[in-house]
Amino acid sequence: MTLKPLGLALCALSLATPLIWFPAIAQGRDAVALFSQYLGIWALIAMALAQIISTRLTPVEALFGGLDRAYVLHKWLGIGAMVAILLHDTIDAEMRGLGQETLLVEVAETAGELSLYGLLILVVITIATFIPYHLWRWTHRLMGAFFTAGAFHYLAILKPFDNGDPLGLYTGVFCILGILAFAYRLLPSHLRPSRRYDVTAVTRTGNALAIDMRPNGRGIKAQPGQFAFFQFEGEAPHPFTLSALVAPDGSLRISMARLGDATHRLHHRLQAGAKVQVEGAYGRFNRPRGAKRELWIAGGIGITPFLAWAAAKQDETPVDLVYCVRSADSAAHLEELHTLAANAPNLTLHLHESASAGRLTTEALLDKTKADPRDLHVAYCGPSALREALQKGLSKRGLSQRRFHYELFEIRTGIGLRKLAAHLQKRITERNV
Incomplete structure (x- = not known):
C-alpha cells in the first residue's frame, strides 16, 4: 500500500508549473535572485498542499490512496517547504529596479521573517516526537497562521512580476486555497462533516477499554478495517480503528489501549452516557480480493x-x-x-x-x-x-x-533520526571490533 501515483504526480506538477513562466521573467534579471524567488513560491505551494491535505476531506483520501499515506506526504511537504524557505532566506532574492519600497512592503518583509521563524519552530516540534502530543497539536494549529503571514509576504513584496500576471495568479490561487483550508480546520467539529454519538457501555477487556456507542441521529458510514477521529468531552480528537460495526442503527465500538496521556485519562474517567463527536470513517485497509x-x-x-x-x-x-x-x-x-x-x-x-x-x-x-x-x-x-x-x-x-x-496509523511521525543514529552507531561498533 503506497501513495497513489496520481496524487504524487499532481503535487509534483503543482510545484513544477511555476517554472513555465520563469524563462520570460529571467530576461535581464539576476538568475540567482530568481532562483530564490522560485524557492519562495515552491514553499508556498507546498504549504498550501499540506494545508489542503489536513482538511481530511473525502477527495484527499481518494486522491492519495488513504489518509495515512496522505499524512506522510503532508509531513514531507512541510519539511520540504521549510528547507525551501531557509534557502530562500539565505539566497538573496532582492532585485533592482522593481519600484519604491513602501510601508506595506516593509510590513510584508517583517511578515516573511515571522513566517520563517514560526514555521521553523513548528516543524522542529513536529518531527521531535518526544514532545507531548497535546503540545504538538496546540502549536500545530499555528501552522496556518504562519502560512497566512507567508502568503501576505508574497502578495505585498516587490517582485519581478505582478500579482495579476499568470505566475502571480497561479501562486495566489494556492495562497487562497491554503488559507481556506486553514479556516476550515478552525471550524468547530459540529460545523464540519461529523456525527454525534453517546457512549452506551465501557468494558475492560484484557489491557484495553472497549467503548460501545450509538449515534445521536445519523451515524457515520464505515467499512470493516476503517478508522475515525473521536473527540471525547474535554479531549482533543484522536484516531481509533473501529473494532465492531453494528447495523442498521449505526452503533459502533472502538477498543483503546493506554498509549498516551489522553487514553490514560479516558481509561480512568470515561463512563456510559459520555458524548462523542465522530469524524470519518477513513482508511483503505481492506481485505484483498481473490486471495488464495x-x-x-x-x-x-x-x-x-x-x-x-x-x-x-x-x-x-x-x-x-x-x-x-x-x-x-x-x-x-x-x-x-x-x-x-x-x-x-x-x-x-x-x-x-x-x-x-x-x-x-x-x-x-x-x-x-x-x-x-x-x-x-x-x-x-x-x-x-x-x-x-x-x-x-x-x-x-x-x-x-x-x-x-x-496502514501507517501514526498521524505524527519523525524523520528517522533515531534509526539513522542507531545505524551509524552499529557501523562504528562493527568497525571497532
Whole structure:
C-alpha cells in the first residue's frame, strides 16, 4: 500500500508549473535572485498542499490512496517547504529596479521573517516526537497562521512580476486555497462533516477499554478495517480503528489501549452516557480480493481491524489470524475472538504470548500457520518494529511486497533520526571490533 501515483504526480506538477513562466521573467534579471524567488513560491505551494491535505476531506483520501499515506506526504511537504524557505532566506532574492519600497512592503518583509521563524519552530516540534502530543497539536494549529503571514509576504513584496500576471495568479490561487483550508480546520467539529454519538457501555477487556456507542441521529458510514477521529468531552480528537460495526442503527465500538496521556485519562474517567463527536470513517485497509490464503497478524491493540474483519467474514478463503500479546490475560477481546473463529468459515486463531514464547519471528509465524509465503496475502496491524522484521523475513521467503498490507496509523511521525543514529552507531561498533 503506497501513495497513489496520481496524487504524487499532481503535487509534483503543482510545484513544477511555476517554472513555465520563469524563462520570460529571467530576461535581464539576476538568475540567482530568481532562483530564490522560485524557492519562495515552491514553499508556498507546498504549504498550501499540506494545508489542503489536513482538511481530511473525502477527495484527499481518494486522491492519495488513504489518509495515512496522505499524512506522510503532508509531513514531507512541510519539511520540504521549510528547507525551501531557509534557502530562500539565505539566497538573496532582492532585485533592482522593481519600484519604491513602501510601508506595506516593509510590513510584508517583517511578515516573511515571522513566517520563517514560526514555521521553523513548528516543524522542529513536529518531527521531535518526544514532545507531548497535546503540545504538538496546540502549536500545530499555528501552522496556518504562519502560512497566512507567508502568503501576505508574497502578495505585498516587490517582485519581478505582478500579482495579476499568470505566475502571480497561479501562486495566489494556492495562497487562497491554503488559507481556506486553514479556516476550515478552525471550524468547530459540529460545523464540519461529523456525527454525534453517546457512549452506551465501557468494558475492560484484557489491557484495553472497549467503548460501545450509538449515534445521536445519523451515524457515520464505515467499512470493516476503517478508522475515525473521536473527540471525547474535554479531549482533543484522536484516531481509533473501529473494532465492531453494528447495523442498521449505526452503533459502533472502538477498543483503546493506554498509549498516551489522553487514553490514560479516558481509561480512568470515561463512563456510559459520555458524548462523542465522530469524524470519518477513513482508511483503505481492506481485505484483498481473490486471495488464495490470507494471514492476518495483530500486535497488541492492533487486533481491532481484524475483529471487524472476522465479524464480517462470510467467504471460504482460508485465514490464519496470529494475535501477538504479552500474555493471554492482557489480550483484548480474546473470548470474542475464539467465538468468531468458531463461527466464521475457515478462520483459525493463533495466540502468540511473548512472555513465554519470546518475540514473534518469521520462522515461528510460518511454523504456527504451516503457510507458504508465496501463496499468502498478509495484513498487519501493530508495532512498526515487528512489522518491519516480519516483512523483511517473509520477503526473503518469497512473499511479494505488494501482498503485505498495512496502514501507517501514526498521524505524527519523525524523520528517522533515531534509526539513522542507531545505524551509524552499529557501523562504528562493527568497525571497532
